[in-house]
Amino acid sequence: MARVVVDVMLKPEILDPQGKAVHGALPRLGFEGIADVRQGKRFELQVEGEVTEARLAEVHRMAETLLSNPVIEDFEVHVEGVASGKHRA
């Protein structure tokens, strides 16, 4: 079984108050030199069988239908290794 990862991030022009809160906390903890923080979501999909082009296209449809809201978010899909050790996608 392969793992397909969908990363969802707020579009650059959308305010990210959570990222700002994290950014504000870093210097208080002594971590310096971070110019900005943006917080996103990561979905790991365990895909049964082969990760074909058609399967990936379907993951794209999942991402734009449910996993992200295209009005405020962008997403990226990538295939990450294999759990069964058969082959690397």
Add this chain to the structure above:
Amino acid sequence: MVTFPGSLDDVDAQRAARLGGHEAVPLWHGDHDLRGVDAVVLPGGFSYGDYLRCGAISRFSPVMAEVIDAAGRGLPVLGICNGFQVLCESHLLPGALIRNDHRRFVCRDQRLRIENTGTPWTRSYTQGEEITVVLKNGEGSYVADEATLDRLEGEGRVVARYLDGNPNGSLRDIAGISNAAGNVVGLMPHPEHAVEDLCGPGTDGLGFFTSLAATVLA
């Protein structure tokens, strides 16, 4: 009145509808028909625990398929707070609601200006009327791209705007909008919590529910 798992204000909204002169019909998120209602209210709360994004899971519930279909045929639909988020996720209304810019939950009496009295939900008000109702949200900041905001303002689809300061970072102080046809309205503040003198900031919210009587009976 639709109840989703996690809805909070469905019972208050039912009460407000009755005070507005209506029969309140409870609908469940799993229902596949709307039982012949004349209008639908999507109440506030945290439907499906706000998992994924506010309103994102609710939008795919069986009852919403019916609501989306009926809204397209002109059925009056009002989404309050979480209901507004569901309407945006359903693409019945443009834009989206994101976390408050100041990162705190806001709960207060809020003054609004009613800017569109042409919808089935706002006919009881006069153009420019200023009202005070309850506002309570954590993710109530309305955002849309500039072109969408210009279109909403140009077409008179901003139904209500915040007065006395922006409580959550909503672009152009927008508190509520309608779809192009006007039958679907989304509102972040809660008129259903301002319908009786005994509790809440007054009765300014009742107009959203009496407006409907004029519409449906007309």
